[in-house]
Amino acid sequence: MTPEMTPVATPFFFYLLSGLAIIGGVLVITRRNAVHSALALIVTLLAVSGLYLMLYAPFVAGVQIIVYAGGIMVLFLFVIMLVNIERTVKERQFNRIWPAGVLAAAALLGLFVSVYVKGKTLLSDPVTGKPLWPDPTISLPDSSNTQQIGVMLYGNYMFAFEIASLLLLVAILGAVIMAKKRI
Amino acid sequence: MFLDHIWLIPLFPAFGAAMMFFFGRRMQKAAVSTVCVGVVVVAFVFACVTVVEYTHFAHGTGQPFEKIVYTWLGSGDAHLSFLKRDGTPAQFNADFGFLLDPLSVIWLLFVTGVGMLIHIYSIGYMAHEGGYYRFFGYLNLFMFSMLTLVLANNYVLLFVGWEGVGLCSYLLIGFYFHRKSANDAANKAFIVNRIGDAGFILGAFTLAWYLGSFRFLDINAAARSGHYLIGDTVLTAAALLLFVGACGKSAQIPLYVWLPDAMEGPTPVSALIHAATMVTAGVYMVARSNAIFVLAPTAMKTVAIIGALTAIFAASIGLVQNDIKRVLAYSTVSQLGYMFLALGVGAFAAGVFHVFTHAFFKALLFLGSGSVIHAVSGEQDMRNMGDLRGRIPTTFKTMFIATLAIAGIPPLAGFFSKDEILWQAWRSADGGFPYLWLIGFGTALMTAFYMARLIFLTFYGQPRMSQEVEHHIHESPKSMTGPLVVLAVCSALAGFLGVPHSLGGSNGFEKFLAPVFERGTEAAIAATEEPHHPAGEEHRKLEWLLMVLSVGAAVVGGGWAYRHYALAGKDYPEPIAVKAPPLYTVLYNKWFVDEAYDYAFTGRRKLGDIRLGAMGAGEASSWFDAKIIDGTVNGAGWSTRAVATLSTWWDKWIIDGVGVNGPAILARMISYPTRLLEWGLVQWYALVMVAGLLGFAVYYVWK
Amino acid sequence: MAEITTLHYLVVAAALFVLGVIGVLTRRNVVIVLMSIELILNAVNLNLVAFSRMWGNLHGQVFSVFIVVDAAAEAAVGLGILIAFFRNKETINVDEIDLLKW
Numbered sequence: 001m002t003p004e005m006t007p008v009a010t011p012f013f014f015y016l017l018s019g020l021a022i023i024g025g026v027l028v029i030t031r032r033n034a035v036h037s038a039l040a041l042i043v044t045l046l047a048v049s050g051l052y053l054m055l056y057a058p059f060v061a062g063v064q065i066i067v068y069a070g071g072i073m074v075l076f077l078f079v080i081m082l083v084n085i086e087r088t089v090k091e092r093q094f095n096r097i098w099p100a101g102v103l104a105a106a107a108l109l110g111l112f113v114s115v116y117v118k119g120k121t122l123l124s125d126p127v128t129g130k131p132l133w134p135d136p137t138i139s140l141p142d143s144s145n146t147q148q149i150g151v152m153l154y155g156n157y158m159f160a161f162e163i164a165s166l167l168l169l170v171a172i173l174g175a176v177i178m179a180k181k182r183i
Numbered sequence: 184m185f186l187d188h189i190w191l192i193p194l195f196p197a198f199g200a201a202m203m204f205f206f207g208r209r210m211q212k213a214a215v216s217t218v219c220v221g222v223v224v225v226a227f228v229f230a231c232v233t234v235v236e237y238t239h240f241a242h243g244t245g246q247p248f249e250k251i252v253y254t255w256l257g258s259g260d261a262h263l264s265f266l267k268r269d270g271t272p273a274q275f276n277a278d279f280g281f282l283l284d285p286l287s288v289i290w291l292l293f294v295t296g297v298g299m300l301i302h303i304y305s306i307g308y309m310a311h312e313g314g315y316y317r318f319f320g321y322l323n324l325f326m327f328s329m330l331t332l333v334l335a336n337n338y339v340l341l342f343v344g345w346e347g348v349g350l351c352s353y354l355l356i357g358f359y360f361h362r363k364s365a366n367d368a369a370n371k372a373f374i375v376n377r378i379g380d381a382g383f384i385l386g387a388f389t390l391a392w393y394l395g396s397f398r399f400l401d402i403n404a405a406a407r408s409g410h411y412l413i414g415d416t417v418l419t420a421a422a423l424l425l426f427v428g429a430c431g432k433s434a435q436i437p438l439y440v441w442l443p444d445a446m447e448g449p450t451p452v453s454a455l456i457h458a459a460t461m462v463t464a465g466v467y468m469v470a471r472s473n474a475i476f477v478l479a480p481t482a483m484k485t486v487a488i489i490g491a492l493t494a495i496f497a498a499s500i501g502l503v504q505n506d507i508k509r510v511l512a513y514s515t516v517s518q519l520g521y522m523f524l525a526l527g528v529g530a531f532a533a534g535v536f537h538v539f540t541h542a543f544f545k546a547l548l549f550l551g552s553g554s555v556i557h558a559v560s561g562e563q564d565m566r567n568m569g570d571l572r573g574r575i576p577t578t579f580k581t582m583f584i585a586t587l588a589i590a591g592i593p594p595l596a597g598f599f600s601k602d603e604i605l606w607q608a609w610r611s612a613d614g615g616f617p618y619l620w621l622i623g624f625g626t627a628l629m630t631a632f633y634m635a636r637l638i639f640l641t642f643y644g645q646p647r648m649s650q651e652v653e654h655h656i657h658e659s660p661k662s663m664t665g666p667l668v669v670l671a672v673c674s675a676l677a678g679f680l681g682v683p684h685s686l687g688g689s690n691g692f693e694k695f696l697a698p699v700f701e702r703g704t705e706a707a708i709a710a711t712e713e714p715h716h717p718a719g720e721e722h723r724k725l726e727w728l729l730m731v732l733s734v735g736a737a738v739v740g741g742g743w744a745y746r747h748y749a750l751a752g753k754d755y756p757e758p759i760a761v762k763a764p765p766l767y768t769v770l771y772n773k774w775f776v777d778e779a780y781d782y783a784f785t786g787r788r789k790l791g792d793i794r795l796g797a798m799g800a801g802e803a804s805s806w807f808d809a810k811i812i813d814g815t816v817n818g819a820g821w822s823t824r825a826v827a828t829l830s831t832w833w834d835k836w837i838i839d840g841v842g843v844n845g846p847a848i849l850a851r852m853i854s855y856p857t858r859l860l861e862w863g864l865v866q867w868y869a870l871v872m873v874a875g876l877l878g879f880a881v882y883y884v885w886k
Numbered sequence: 887m888a889e890i891t892t893l894h895y896l897v898v899a900a901a902l903f904v905l906g907v908i909g910v911l912t913r914r915n916v917v918i919v920l921m922s923i924e925l926i927l928n929a930v931n932l933n934l935v936a937f938s939r940m941w942g943n944l945h946g947q948v949f950s951v952f953i954v955v956d957a958a959a960e961a962a963v964g965l966g967i968l969i970a971f972f973r974n975k976e977t978i979n980v981d982e983i984d985l986l987k988w
Contacts, residue, residue, distance in 0.1 A: 001952075011890055014890045014916070014927060015893060018894075018898040019977065020906070021898060021902060022898065022901050022902065023907070024903065025901070025902050025925055026905060027907035028905070028909060028918070028921055028922065028925060029905055029906075029909035029912075029913060029922055029925075030985075031910055034915055034917045034918055034939055037917075037918050037921055038917075038921065041921050041924065041925070043929065044902070044925065044928070045924075048902075048928050048931070048932055051895065051898070051932060051935075052932075054933055055895070055936055055938070055939040056937050056939060057935045057938065057939070057950075057987075058953060059937055059947065059951075060903055060931070060947050060950050060954075063951055063954050065929075066956065067954050067958055068924070068928075068957070071958065072924070072957065072958055072961045074920065074959055074961065075965060076917065076920070076965070079917065079965045079968060079969065081979050082972075083968065083969065083972040084919070085978070088915055088979070090913075091914070091979070092911045092914060093913065093914060093915070094913060094914060095864065095866055095912060095913070095914050095980065095981050096864075097864065097866065097867060097870065097911075097912075097982070098911070099911035100870055100911075100913075101866065101907075101908060101911030101912040102908055102912065104870055104874060104877070104911060105904050105907045105908040105911065106904075106905070107877055107906055108873065108876075108877060108903075109901075109904045110898065110899040110902055111877060111880055111884070111901075112903075112904070114897060115880075115884055116883070116893060116897070116900075117818065129928050135965070145947075147943055149245045149944055149947055149948055149951065152191065152944055152945070152948050153948060153951070154918070157948055157952075158923065158946075158954060164952055164955045164956075167955065167956070167959050168958065168959055169489075169957060170959075171958070171959035171960075171962045171963050173967035174962070174963045175962040175963055175965070176966070177966075177972045178629055178900060178963070178966030178967050178969065179965075179966045179969045179970060181973070262970050863984030863986070864981050864984065865921075865980055865983065866910070866911050866912070866978070866980055867982075869910055869911055873907060873911065
């Protein structure tokens, strides 16, 4: 990686974007109005896409914006408009077992934290003894990222790629059959 | 080549009928006439060519020609077979197949020929009527059905045509549907015919059950094979049932009542359906089944007696009727009686010959009467006619020829056929009997009388119609008189086809039909064993004597009519009414048969609150059933119900309560804690998943 | 500020994941539940891309593309079911979807 291409102010952007993503996530699960939730989700998605850019993954970032923010979220908004009923805004927003759910999520978070803390010692390089993740020197050739992903998709992952296309076809048919009043 | 496409003949008129059904309403009258008459002309020409090919180029010598287009019901499959009476399996097969043999040749020719003439006549007759296309559509449909009937090679297809002509008869009798009497007459014809049809179906299926096939050729072969004795019970029953069908269609006692009323239809219909063709279907069917009938002497006797009685009975009614078409209607019934008399004494060829000649002169009489009615502005009552001979000369001349023919004046057609029947009634080996001859002789006398009466009242005497009507009298158009002339020629000459041996002829008609009516071994032996069989010179002398007697009867009957009616003015006296008033009343009211049927069958007549006749008997037995039988049944029902109530209580509370629901409740109580875990909230299941995931991860991390 | 390591990304992803789980487990509105699932998937994607960066190969990114495909399919079918359900029952609350309980 040439010095010119070294990102500037990396920590600042990282904290900004991750802060946006997490705030967006919180808003998604707390808003009464589903439209607000959807807008918050878009913010989260865009922020995550920024994080991808910082990780030298421009193709994934592009896919994130185009497919998620551009496609899936539009679908969500359409459906929200289709099934939008005023009633749900005024109703209870959380189900009866929400304390149990929050508890389980907290336990999950605890698990993550303990694993990360533990992992520092458990998952170090057995030869050098250095921890694995703080190594910033390994970098990806970002200039040909998309090209290389394409080569992999049509090379190693050929079969999976075809399966994925079939999955999309099935999903399209399924969605049409579900949503149509009369076939 | 034409013979192979014989199935086209019925389809020509069917095409015409279909055209009328789909497009008739929008077609001009000229177009309707062109199509409908055209298809019948084509059918006639095709039929003629086919017959020529059949007689001259095909098998020759009367071998039946059979063409099966396809199997219409049933198939060769084993699972469609049924068990015959003797326990062997037989195929249920009804083909869409055609049979041409001398018998169907005769019918084919005169049905298409006379039908064609009547179609042409109808162009003129119906010119000013509404429903022109409807009329011609029905006529074509009738031709289709009749040809199917005549050409069918099995009883089932014959029945299709049989019902088809019945339907067309119904439609055409009720053609003037705004007249209640026409609708009533149509219903009457249809209902009475149903009775006969039921008999026909039963007969046909009895034959199939007994002999294993519907095909005429199979049945004839089986009947003539000698396996079945003369007087076989089942065959006798089958023959009688078939004859019930013939009675309905051909208007024999006791089912003749619909035919006179059928005159409500337009006159060409009366000529075509109710005189020339359809009503001879019964004769055709009996002649077609001759192999069965000769094995059933009882049935033959029944046919002969019914025929003779019908002949004289209908003729006696015809003596005093005043409606010109009704006289002809009773005349038709009477002549049909003659035909059955011939069939019944085993003279099938003579009966068929009479059908053939009768088709010409009776169609001519009806068409002529239509022309008369046309001339006098729709009047049908002969009391309001008279002195028409100079004003409608063609109609007069042709009708006069027809009258001579039906009366049996030599050498016109009716003479030969009728004398053949009378002679056979006297001496036939299959139950000829002088009394039958006597009845036929009396009928001949009456026939001559009422036909001459019709002619004299209509064409001679003083004019009795109103001034206005008299002013309008005119001869009918060419399209009506043309067929009359053709039919008159036929009526005059058709008899020469069957000049009997005793008059120096060769009886070509009978010879032509002989292959159809040949006897099987059993019947042939019986025929030769007949003891009183006058032969040779003596035989011929007797036949001449009978011939002279019947001609004499015709002359005498005509002479009587001349004496009483030739100069009839207004308020002329009826001779029978003068000499025997009660007899006149009885005859005039048609022997009160309609009233008797009304009392016996319709249930409209009541004595107080009680219905009479069959419906009354039905009501009485209904009452008995409702009160006595059902009372007993209900009593049993009540006691059953009481027991059942008790048993229900026991079942509900003891068996179900303790025995069945007890364990169920127990199981429910035990299962209650597990139920708590599965309470239908999908997020609960997700939560359990998360818990599982946590447990799994914790186990791995802190193992 | 300190260098941003892979661990930072993992922490962010863990936070998003937990938020998604809370949404899935507690919200009544089905649409929001589906959105929460998207959050979870995003968290996974973020992990994958971060590890891809760490190991210096592209397998993680390819996987994340597949997950995006999967998410799209899941959203389409899920929302189709939602519409069909809404047409029948006039509700989009998870706890009222319990026809199979009996």
